[in-house]
Amino acid sequence: MNHRNPTILDVAKKADVAVGTVSRFLNGRNIRKSNRDRIEAAISELGFRANIVARAMKTERTKSIGLLVPVFDEFNSAILSVLVDELQANGYSLLTFHHGHQAKAMIEALEAAASRRIDALLLSATEGIQTEVERQVAGDLPITLFNNDLPEVAADRVLVNDRAGTAQAVRRMVEFGHERIGFVSGDLFESTARNRLDGYLDTMRELGLPIVEELIWKQDWSRSNGHVATRAFCERTDPPTAIFYSSYILATGGLEYMRGASLVPGKDMHIVSFDDPDYFSLLAPGITAVAQPVKAVAQSLAELTISRLENDIDAPRTVTLDCDFKLRGSLGLKKD
Amino acid sequence: MNHRNPTILDVAKKADVAVGTVSRFLNGRNIRKSNRDRIEAAISELGFRANIVARAMKTERTKSIGLLVPVFDEFNSAILSVLVDELQANGYSLLTFHHGHQAKAMIEALEAAASRRIDALLLSATEGIQTEVERQVAGDLPITLFNNDLPEVAADRVLVNDRAGTAQAVRRMVEFGHERIGFVSGDLFESTARNRLDGYLDTMRELGLPIVEELIWKQDWSRSNGHVATRAFCERTDPPTAIFYSSYILATGGLEYMRGASLVPGKDMHIVSFDDPDYFSLLAPGITAVAQPVKAVAQSLAELTISRLENDIDAPRTVTLDCDFKLRGSLGLKKD
DNA sequence: GCGTTAGTTGAAAACGTTGTCAAAATAAAA
DNA sequence: TTTTATTTTGACAACGTTTTCAACTAACGC
Numbered sequence: 265m266n267h268r269n270p271t272i273l274d275v276a277k278k279a280d281v282a283v284g285t286v287s288r289f290l291n292g293r294n295i296r297k298s299n300r301d302r303i304e305a306a307i308s309e310l311g312f313r314a315n316i317v318a319r320a321m322k323t324e325r326t327k328s329i330g331l332l333v334p335v336f337d338e339f340n341s342a343i344l345s346v347l348v349d350e351l352q353a354n355g356y357s358l359l360t361f362h363h364g365h366q367a368k369a370m371i372e373a374l375e376a377a378a379s380r381r382i383d384a385l386l387l388s389a390t391e392g393i394q395t396e397v398e399r400q401v402a403g404d405l406p407i408t409l410f411n412n413d414l415p416e417v418a419a420d421r422v423l424v425n426d427r428a429g430t431a432q433a434v435r436r437m438v439e440f441g442h443e444r445i446g447f448v449s450g451d452l453f454e455s456t457a458r459n460r461l462d463g464y465l466d467t468m469r470e471l472g473l474p475i476v477e478e479l480i481w482k483q484d485w486s487r488s489n490g491h492v493a494t495r496a497f498c499e500r501t502d503p504p505t506a507i508f509y510s511s512y513i514l515a516t517g518g519l520e521y522m523r524g525a526s527l528v529p530g531k532d533m534h535i536v537s538f539d540d541p542d543y544f545s546l547l548a549p550g551i552t553a554v555a556q557p558v559k560a561v562a563q564s565l566a567e568l569t570i571s572r573l574e575n576d577i578d579a580p581r582t583v584t585l586d587c588d589f590k591l592r593g594s595l596g597l598k599k600d
Numbered sequence: 601m602n603h604r605n606p607t608i609l610d611v612a613k614k615a616d617v618a619v620g621t622v623s624r625f626l627n628g629r630n631i632r633k634s635n636r637d638r639i640e641a642a643i644s645e646l647g648f649r650a651n652i653v654a655r656a657m658k659t660e661r662t663k664s665i666g667l668l669v670p671v672f673d674e675f676n677s678a679i680l681s682v683l684v685d686e687l688q689a690n691g692y693s694l695l696t697f698h699h700g701h702q703a704k705a706m707i708e709a710l711e712a713a714a715s716r717r718i719d720a721l722l723l724s725a726t727e728g729i730q731t732e733v734e735r736q737v738a739g740d741l742p743i744t745l746f747n748n749d750l751p752e753v754a755a756d757r758v759l760v761n762d763r764a765g766t767a768q769a770v771r772r773m774v775e776f777g778h779e780r781i782g783f784v785s786g787d788l789f790e791s792t793a794r795n796r797l798d799g800y801l802d803t804m805r806e807l808g809l810p811i812v813e814e815l816i817w818k819q820d821w822s823r824s825n826g827h828v829a830t831r832a833f834c835e836r837t838d839p840p841t842a843i844f845y846s847s848y849i850l851a852t853g854g855l856e857y858m859r860g861a862s863l864v865p866g867k868d869m870h871i872v873s874f875d876d877p878d879y880f881s882l883l884a885p886g887i888t889a890v891a892q893p894v895k896a897v898a899q900s901l902a903e904l905t906i907s908r909l910e911n912d913i914d915a916p917r918t919v920t921l922d923c924d925f926k927l928r929g930s931l932g933l934k935k936d
Numbered sequence: 937g938c939g940t941t942a943g944t945t946g947a948a949a950a951c952g953t954t955g956t957c958a959a960a961a962t963a964a965a966a
Numbered sequence: 967t968t969t970t971a972t973t974t975t976g977a978c979a980a981c982g983t984t985t986t987c988a989a990c991t992a993a994c995g996c
Contacts, residue, residue: 269739271982282946287984296944296991311739313715317662318982320653321951328695328716336684341677348672348698352709357716359664360694362684373688379649380664380693403605403647519882543879546855607952618976623954632961632974654952657981 270310278306290314320381329569330377330385332361332370333411334485337513338541339558340388343410346562347386354570356383365451365485367392378405384569389414391453408569410561413455420572421582422564426456426538429554429587430463430508433536435471436589437506441598442534443473446504448493448514450485457485460510460538479504490517498525498533505534505598512539515551529594536595540588549593557585606646614642626650656717665905666713666721668697668706669747670821673849674877675894676724679746682898683722690906692719701787701821703728714741720905725750727789744905746897749791756908757918758900762792762874765890765923766799766844769872771807772925773842777934778870779809782840784829784850786821793821796846796874815840826853834861834869841870841934848875851887865930872931876924885929893921 272290276283279302289295289303306312320326329351333340348358361377363370370393377385378400388411389397397417401407407419437445447464450457461480468475478500481493490509494517497503509515515537522529529535530549537544540555564583571577608626612619615638625631625639642648656662665687669676684694697713699706706729713721714736724747725733733753737743743755773781783800786793797816804811814836817829826845830853833839845851851873858865865871866885873880876891900919907913 269982272984273982283982284947284984284986285945288944291984294943299944313711315657315982316716317653317656318951319984321651321657321953321982322984324951326653336672336677336681338674338677341672341674341680344677344696345672345698348696352697352712357695357697357712360680360684360696361688362681375649376688376693379652381651381653516878516882523882523884541879542852543877543882546852546859546879547883548859605952608954609952619952620954620956620977621975624974627954630974635974651952654981655954657952657983658954660981 269315270312271315272312274310275303275306275312278310279303324381325383325573326381327355328357328359328380328382330359330361330380330382332363332373332377332385333388334365334390335362336360339512339539339556342558343562343565346559347566350563350566351570354566356570363390365390371396374400378403383573384408386410386565386569387419388412390451391455406569406572408565408572410565411456415455418580420568420580422561422568423582423584424556424561425584425586426459427463427466429556429589430460430510430538431467432587432589433508433538433552433554434464434467436591437508437534437536437595438467438471438473440506440534440595442504442506443598444476444479444502444504444506446479446481446493446497446507448481448490448507448509448518449483450510450514452482457510464508485511485513487513487517487520490514491521492517494518494521494533495525498522498527503533506595507533507535509535509537512537512541512544512553515539519547519551530596534595534598540590544590545592547594552592552595553590555588555590557588560585605651606648607651608648610646611639611642611648614646615639660717661719661909662717663691664693664695664716664718666695666697666716666718668699668709668713668721669724670701670726671698672696675848675875675892678894679898679901682895683902686899686902687906690902692906699726701726707732710736714739719909720744722746722901722905723755724748726787727791742905742908744901744908746901747792751791754916756904756916758897758904759918759920760892760897761920761922762795763799763802765892765925766796766846766874767803768923768925769844769874769888769890770800770803772927773844773870773872773931774803774807774809776842776870776931778840778842779934780812780815780838780840780842782815782817782829782833782843784817784826784843784845784854785819786846786850788818793846800844821847821849823849823853823856826850827857828853830854830857830869831861834858834863839869842931843869843871845871845873848873848877848880848889851875851889855883855887866932870931870934876926880926881928883930888928888931889926891924891926893923896921 272283272286276286281299286303351358361373363373370390384406386408394414397414401418409419410422449461452458483489497507509518527533536552538554540553544551544553608619608622612622617635622639687694697709699709706726720742722744730750733750737754745755746758749759785797788794819825845854863869872888874890876889880887880889
């Protein structure tokens with residue numbers, strides 16, 4: 265077996281042209297027909313495949329894009345899938361990193377990604393890395409933020425209308441007769457959590473309902489937090505009649521608790537969740553949810569990023585997408 | 601803002617040494633103390649970060665590893681997470697690709713990965729690309745197969761004992777009194793599906809139970825297939841009393857049908873699934889499942905691959921891992 | 937035919953590292 | 967000291983592409 269991959273030089277020799285000509289052929293420039301034929305023949309005969317690494321060194325574009333998310337949960341995995349397709353179609357590959365909501369891990373991943381000279385980074389950030397991100401942007405790494413916003417950064421963004429999505433959900437809950445509505449928040453250091461909480465607060469005020477501090481649970485995004493919060497709410501002497509969860513992970517924790525306590529959603533406790541993972545519709549009853557437009561997010565992400573790379577775009581752009589309310593059995597009329 | 605990243609040459613100039621010395625420093629070789637100090641100072645002053653692309657071109661090792669799976673479902677996403685960590689810890693990054701069980705897409709992804717000069721590929725393959733994979737191996741790309749085996753390929757493997765896992769499940773089903781057990785298979789072009797089916801067939805025979813062809817549903821891995829198969833089984837005049845699903849996607853389709861038909865698992869129909877996604881334990885009743893050791897798979901994957909890259913390993917190795925049977929409410933005593 | 941123009945080509949210099957080799961500096965031995 | 971062994975260094979050639987620039991060809995109109 266002949267090791268050492270054939271290079272453009274081998275092709276050039278075999279086709280009896282200069283390397284530059286082969287390079288031009290590879291990049292789709294005009295080539296005299298006779299040469300083109302010989303080059304094509306040589307390439308397929310040698311099984312030549314251009315070395316992207318060498319190309320990257322010369323062109324300063326690796327044609328690879330980084331994806332840095334907190335964790336590869338159902339939401340981010342779905343984004344990943346769509347992304348891989350969209351990017352591949354444009355000749356880009358995807359490098360994946362995760363940080364588990366830890367600023368330190370995030371900085372490390374950022375470093376790793378940067379020293380790999382990725383062309384752009386898609387970032388679902390956590391707070392506390394503002395300055396680090398700004399440094400990268402200043403160092404000329406185009407960043408597209410999504411999911412969680414970092415206010416001051418000069419980057420493209422694909423955001424979801426968290427506030428409106430939550431507001432709509434709360435309004436519907438109230439329509440169903442609920443007035444004491446528990447709210448389980450994620451980590452308020454993240455804009456996503458803040459916006460969702462704001463959506464809840466605004467709507468309650470708007471509808472003239474009292475805001476009860478004890479019914480607002482502020483901790484982190486973990487499943488166990490959802491579990492604990494739900495227990496705390498349910499064990500109150502004056503429990504809420506419905507609970508809104510700021511993410512499906514929290515809701516999942518809640519379901520876990522309810523299952524253990526033999527409480528049936530939509531009967532013993534009405535619940536609504538932000539995010540709509542596949543399995544919500546499989547549960548009996550199904551879980552009412554604010555569905556993020558996952559596919560659209562991923563597509564916008566790819567679109568924004570690629571257009572920035574290929575064209576010469578200056579000003580940061582923001583795409584905001586709306587959520588979809590999915591009414592299922594876990595939310596029903598408040599019984600009295 | 602000074603564009604153009606600082607290079608090793610800039611560092612060398614500033615520290616007043618030769619580039620070679622800086623390179624040696626970066627690679628942890630011995631350096632005279634005085635030089636080392638000056639180099640360190642220069643590096644941090646310039647914010648220098650070694651250009652991995654250039655390094656890769658010279659060393660012929662990109663320090664990146666490809667992951668090619670059919671789809672980023674819960675199973676593969678979990679693998680992805682663990683993998684990213686393990687690889688990162690060893691200085692490798694992960695490039696992700698998927699093929700959706702299509703041989704054509706798979707070959708394309710393989711090409712893309714190969715021309716990026718990845719150091720190794722982690723591959724959950726589909727059939728029909730045997731020769732293509734062999735070509736890559738011959739071309740010196742180390743491949744580690746997992747999930748689905750490709751019999752003739754000279755590669756490392758991390759496999760799960762599909763046959764034994766299924767056999768155990770079937771045995772338990774029989775212990776619960778079931779004798780007519782439906783089997784919903786995935787695509788039999790894939791070894792995983794074949795092994796699971798064999799586990800079922802062997803066990804039935806072993807226990808002296810008849811094998812009823814009409815209760816063996818052979819199609820693809822899709823959710824809709826699980827749905828259709830379940831309906832077909834349930835609508836028979838002589839339905840099975842229990843069904844085994846060859847993957848959680850199929851089972852999910854089955855659940856979808858049952859939910860629509862108001863059939864309760866573990867009561868109207870007993871079911872067991874291969875794979876144990878998170879949400880199986882949230883359903884009421886929980887779904888009985890054969891759980892793959894996802895984390896161990898990912899770890900072995902990283903271990904095998906890295907050890908092959910760093911040391912000089914010749915013979916292909918295979919790691920086989922056992923599954924764990926999780927008994928939940930969806931499997932119970934056959935009522936008569 | 938001949939000049940002009942537009943399109944193709946070859947030669948050679950990058951890109952930022954690492955690795956080789958011989959020379960220089962240091963440490964150890966005499 | 968001087969000699970010998972060891973470590974560390976600098977210069978420079980790779981690695982496989984793209985790009986620039988000047989030289990060549992072909993095509994066209996007169």
